[in-house]
Amino acid sequence: MGLLLCLPTIGWSVAQEPQAQPSTLTNSPFEPANPKVETLDEIMLKISGMTGDIVWKASKGEILGSGNEITYIAPGKPDKEIITVTDATGKVATLTFEVGGFLELHLKDILFLFIVGFIGGLVSGFIGSGGAFVLTPAMMSMGVPAIMAVASNMCHKFPKALVGSIKRAKYGQVDLKLGLIMGISAEAGVLYGASIQTQIKEAFGDVGSNLYVSFVFVVVLAIVGGYVLRDAIKIYKQSDSVGAKEHEITKLARWVQSVNIPGTMMYFPSLGTKISVLFTIPLGFATGMLAATIAVGGFIGVPAMMYVLGAPGLMASATELVIAFVMGMGGTIKYALDGFVDIRLAMVILAGSLFGVQLGAIGTTYVKDFMVKMVMGVIMILVLFSRGLKVPVYLSEMGEIEPLSETTISILNYTSFGMLIFALATGAIIILYALIKGYMKHAKEEALAEEFSIAQATTDEEVETFPASAIQLSPTGRLKNVLLVSDKSEASRGAESEAIKLVQRTDGRLSAMSVLMINPEHESLARQLIEAEDNSSIAHLETVQKSAEKAGVNCDINIRHGIEIYQEILEEAERKQIDVIVMGRRGYTGLKRLMMGSNTAKVIGHAQCNILVVPKFAKIEGKRILVAVDGSRYGDIAANAAVKMAKYLHAPILLVSVVQSELKEKRHIETVEIIKRVESFIKQEGVVVEAQILSGRPAMSIIEIAENKGVDLIVVGSHGRTGLDRILMGSVSDRIIGYAQCAILVAKA
Amino acid sequence: MGTKTGAMIQTVSLGLLSAILYFLLYYFNETILDWSKQGGWYFIVPISIAFIFSLVHGTFTGHFWDLLGVKAKSVKKRG
Structure with a gap:
C-alpha cells in the first residue's frame, strides 16, 4: 500500500x-x-x-x-x-x-511548522474554528503533498477532540445522539472524500491532488470568509447594542423542525424536538467530505447544527467535538492505512498549536466580538488569495493551460507563500496586541481594586477592638473577612447561607467567588465556553449577592479562571487578606476521595487562613461548639478560634481530647493536663465549657460525640500536611471533614 | 511547600515529560516513518503517538500559561 x-x-x-x-x-x-x-x-x-x-x-x-x-x-x-x-x-x-515518501525535515522546517502551529492554534483558539485553513496550506507551501498535509492535520486534531468532548459531556453540553448520528454520516463522507483524494492522486499525481485541495480551499474560504467579514462589519455598526445574544432559531431551522417524515423522525436533546434524520445525514456527509478534503469539517458542521437544525451555539460546538473525533479518527485511520500520515509534521504542529489554542482562548476574554470575527475574515481572505495564486501553477504543471515561464511560476510561488506568512503575521499581531492591551488594562484595574480592598481592610482593623485576653494564646481568631467559594452546585448551598450568617454576626465583609476551569484542548469550543460558563456563574453569584443584601450584608462577587481550582482560591484569599474561607463539601469518601482529590482538602492543606467547611444541610445555630485539642500549638489555635465563634454565637463549648485506646494508661495524665490548660483559658474568656477525654480512633470518636451531644460546629486545628505526606499519614481533620454531618472550622490562623 | 512551588514542579515535570516524548520521536523518527509508510495495521503507530502526545503536551501547555499568570479575564462586581 x-x-x-x-x-x-x-x-x-x-x-x-x-x-x-x-x-x-x-x-x-x-x-x-x-x-x-x-x-x-x-x-x-x-x-x-x-x-x-x-x-x-x-x-x-x-x-x-x-x-x-x-x-x-x-x-x-x-x-x-x-x-x-x-x-x-x-x-x-x-x-x-x-x-x-516523506518530506526531509530540517531545523528551519521544524521551527517554521512550530511557529505556524502556534499561530494556527492562536487563531483557532481566538476565532473558535479550526486552524486547518492555515495549517494545511502552510504544510503545502513547505512542499508537503496535499494528501499528506490533510492527513497529518487530521491526525493532530482528533485526540484533542476526544479529550474536549469527554470534558464537555460532564457539563451536559454534548448531544451524544446527534453527535454520533452526524459522526457516522460524516465518517461516510470522510471515506468518500478520502477515496476521491486517493483517486485524484493516482490519476493526476500530487499536482492534481494539490490543485483539487487548493480549489476547494478557495471556494470555501471565499464563501465563509466573506460571510464572516460581513457579519463583523454588521456587529461593528451596531456596536451600541452588542451584548450576549440570546439563542434564536432561524426560519430554516423552524421549517426543518416542522417537517414530519414518518419512519425517519428522531428526538435530539439539544434541539428539544424530533427531526427527520434525512436532514442530519446529508449535513454529516458534507461535513465529512470537507474534512477529508481540506481538514476543516467544522466549517460546515457547527453552522449547520445551529442554523439548519436549530441547536444552541454552545451545544452545537460541543457536539461538533464528537463528530470531529469520530470522523477525524476514521479519516486518520483511512489515510494511515495507505501510509499517508506524517506523524512528525502532525506532532510538531501539535506542539505549537496547543500553546496557541490556550493563549487564543484567553485572548477572546479581553476583546469585543466584532474583533474576533474581523480577524477571522481577514485571515481567511488572505489565505484564499495565497491558495488562489497557486492554481495557475498547478494547472500549468498538469498541462491544462499554456505552460507558464519559470519566472512566472517562481513569482507566483513566492507571492503565495508571502501572502500566507502575511496572513499569519496579521492574525498573530492583532490577537497578541489585543491580548496584551486588554491584559494590561485589566491588571491596572485589578491593582486599583486591590488597593481599595487593602485600604478598607485597614480601616476595619482600626475600628475593631480585640478582646485583650485573646492575644494570650496566640495572635489569632479574626473571622471578619470572609471568602465564600461557590461552584453553583447543591453542595455549596449550606456554605452560601452560613457565610452570609457569619458575616452578619461578625459584622465583617463578604466576598463570593467561583472558579472556572479553563483548559480548552479543542479550539472550536474555547470562546463560547468561557462566555457561557462566565454568564451562568455570574448569574449564580448574583443570586448569592442578592440574598446577602437582603440579610444586610454587602458582597463582592468575582469569577476567576484557572487550571487548579484550589490555587485560584488561595490566591484570591491572599490578595484580599481573607480570615476565613467558607466552602461546601462534595461528599466523596474513601477511595473516590483519594483518587479524585478534593479541592476542599487541597485548600485546607495549603491555606494560611481558617477554613469553614459546610456540608449541604448543615446549619450553625449556636447549640454547641466542639473543639478538639491534642496539646500541640494547632490545638491552641483551634481553641482560640472556638472561643471567638462561641462569643459570636453565644454557644457553650465542648472541649475534647482523644487518647488512642492502646496508649490510654500512658497518655492519660498528659491529656488531663492539656485539657485543664485549655479549659481554664476558655473559662477565663467567659465561655461556658464542658471538658471530656475520649478514647478510641480520634476522628470517629469526635464525630460520634458531636452527633450525640447535638454539636453544630466542630473546630479542629490542622497540621497542614500536603501531598504524599497527607495521603500516607492521613489527617484527623480530613476524616472529620469527610464524615461529619455538621459544619467544621479548620483553624489555621 | 507553597502552592506556587507545587504548581511550578508540576508544570516543569509535565514539560520535561513532553520534551522527552519529542526527543524520542526525533531519535526514532526513521523507524517510526518506516512503520507509518507500510500502512495496514501499522496505522496504530501514528494514532497512538497522536493520543499520547496530545494528552501530555495539552496538560503541560495549560499549566504553562497559568503559571505565567496569563489567564482569562476575571469578572468582578462590587456589592
Whole structure:
C-alpha cells in the first residue's frame, strides 16, 4: 500500500533538440523504466541507445557519476522529477517520475511548522474554528503533498477532540445522539472524500491532488470568509447594542423542525424536538467530505447544527467535538492505512498549536466580538488569495493551460507563500496586541481594586477592638473577612447561607467567588465556553449577592479562571487578606476521595487562613461548639478560634481530647493536663465549657460525640500536611471533614 | 511547600515529560516513518503517538500559561 506514495505518473519521452535529426524510439532507453523513488533514495539509472559523451541533468535531485550508468539521489521533498539525458549527437531522452515518501525535515522546517502551529492554534483558539485553513496550506507551501498535509492535520486534531468532548459531556453540553448520528454520516463522507483524494492522486499525481485541495480551499474560504467579514462589519455598526445574544432559531431551522417524515423522525436533546434524520445525514456527509478534503469539517458542521437544525451555539460546538473525533479518527485511520500520515509534521504542529489554542482562548476574554470575527475574515481572505495564486501553477504543471515561464511560476510561488506568512503575521499581531492591551488594562484595574480592598481592610482593623485576653494564646481568631467559594452546585448551598450568617454576626465583609476551569484542548469550543460558563456563574453569584443584601450584608462577587481550582482560591484569599474561607463539601469518601482529590482538602492543606467547611444541610445555630485539642500549638489555635465563634454565637463549648485506646494508661495524665490548660483559658474568656477525654480512633470518636451531644460546629486545628505526606499519614481533620454531618472550622490562623 | 512551588514542579515535570516524548520521536523518527509508510495495521503507530502526545503536551501547555499568570479575564462586581 505504501508504495502508492511513489510514482503514480511515471513516464518517459524522448525529444529532439531542434537542430538534431529526429529519431524514434519505441521502448524506453532507461532502466528501470518506471523507477519507484522516495525522498533521499539513491538508485542506479542506466540508459541505452545513446552515442558518444552523455550529459545527465535532474530537475530536482542529484546525479552522481557519468556515462551510461549513473547514481541518482532523490530530493528531500516529494515532487515531480524530470531527468534529461543528452548525447553527443544532440539526441535527448527524458524520464519523468514522481518522488514519493516523506518530506526531509530540517531545523528551519521544524521551527517554521512550530511557529505556524502556534499561530494556527492562536487563531483557532481566538476565532473558535479550526486552524486547518492555515495549517494545511502552510504544510503545502513547505512542499508537503496535499494528501499528506490533510492527513497529518487530521491526525493532530482528533485526540484533542476526544479529550474536549469527554470534558464537555460532564457539563451536559454534548448531544451524544446527534453527535454520533452526524459522526457516522460524516465518517461516510470522510471515506468518500478520502477515496476521491486517493483517486485524484493516482490519476493526476500530487499536482492534481494539490490543485483539487487548493480549489476547494478557495471556494470555501471565499464563501465563509466573506460571510464572516460581513457579519463583523454588521456587529461593528451596531456596536451600541452588542451584548450576549440570546439563542434564536432561524426560519430554516423552524421549517426543518416542522417537517414530519414518518419512519425517519428522531428526538435530539439539544434541539428539544424530533427531526427527520434525512436532514442530519446529508449535513454529516458534507461535513465529512470537507474534512477529508481540506481538514476543516467544522466549517460546515457547527453552522449547520445551529442554523439548519436549530441547536444552541454552545451545544452545537460541543457536539461538533464528537463528530470531529469520530470522523477525524476514521479519516486518520483511512489515510494511515495507505501510509499517508506524517506523524512528525502532525506532532510538531501539535506542539505549537496547543500553546496557541490556550493563549487564543484567553485572548477572546479581553476583546469585543466584532474583533474576533474581523480577524477571522481577514485571515481567511488572505489565505484564499495565497491558495488562489497557486492554481495557475498547478494547472500549468498538469498541462491544462499554456505552460507558464519559470519566472512566472517562481513569482507566483513566492507571492503565495508571502501572502500566507502575511496572513499569519496579521492574525498573530492583532490577537497578541489585543491580548496584551486588554491584559494590561485589566491588571491596572485589578491593582486599583486591590488597593481599595487593602485600604478598607485597614480601616476595619482600626475600628475593631480585640478582646485583650485573646492575644494570650496566640495572635489569632479574626473571622471578619470572609471568602465564600461557590461552584453553583447543591453542595455549596449550606456554605452560601452560613457565610452570609457569619458575616452578619461578625459584622465583617463578604466576598463570593467561583472558579472556572479553563483548559480548552479543542479550539472550536474555547470562546463560547468561557462566555457561557462566565454568564451562568455570574448569574449564580448574583443570586448569592442578592440574598446577602437582603440579610444586610454587602458582597463582592468575582469569577476567576484557572487550571487548579484550589490555587485560584488561595490566591484570591491572599490578595484580599481573607480570615476565613467558607466552602461546601462534595461528599466523596474513601477511595473516590483519594483518587479524585478534593479541592476542599487541597485548600485546607495549603491555606494560611481558617477554613469553614459546610456540608449541604448543615446549619450553625449556636447549640454547641466542639473543639478538639491534642496539646500541640494547632490545638491552641483551634481553641482560640472556638472561643471567638462561641462569643459570636453565644454557644457553650465542648472541649475534647482523644487518647488512642492502646496508649490510654500512658497518655492519660498528659491529656488531663492539656485539657485543664485549655479549659481554664476558655473559662477565663467567659465561655461556658464542658471538658471530656475520649478514647478510641480520634476522628470517629469526635464525630460520634458531636452527633450525640447535638454539636453544630466542630473546630479542629490542622497540621497542614500536603501531598504524599497527607495521603500516607492521613489527617484527623480530613476524616472529620469527610464524615461529619455538621459544619467544621479548620483553624489555621 | 507553597502552592506556587507545587504548581511550578508540576508544570516543569509535565514539560520535561513532553520534551522527552519529542526527543524520542526525533531519535526514532526513521523507524517510526518506516512503520507509518507500510500502512495496514501499522496505522496504530501514528494514532497512538497522536493520543499520547496530545494528552501530555495539552496538560503541560495549560499549566504553562497559568503559571505565567496569563489567564482569562476575571469578572468582578462590587456589592
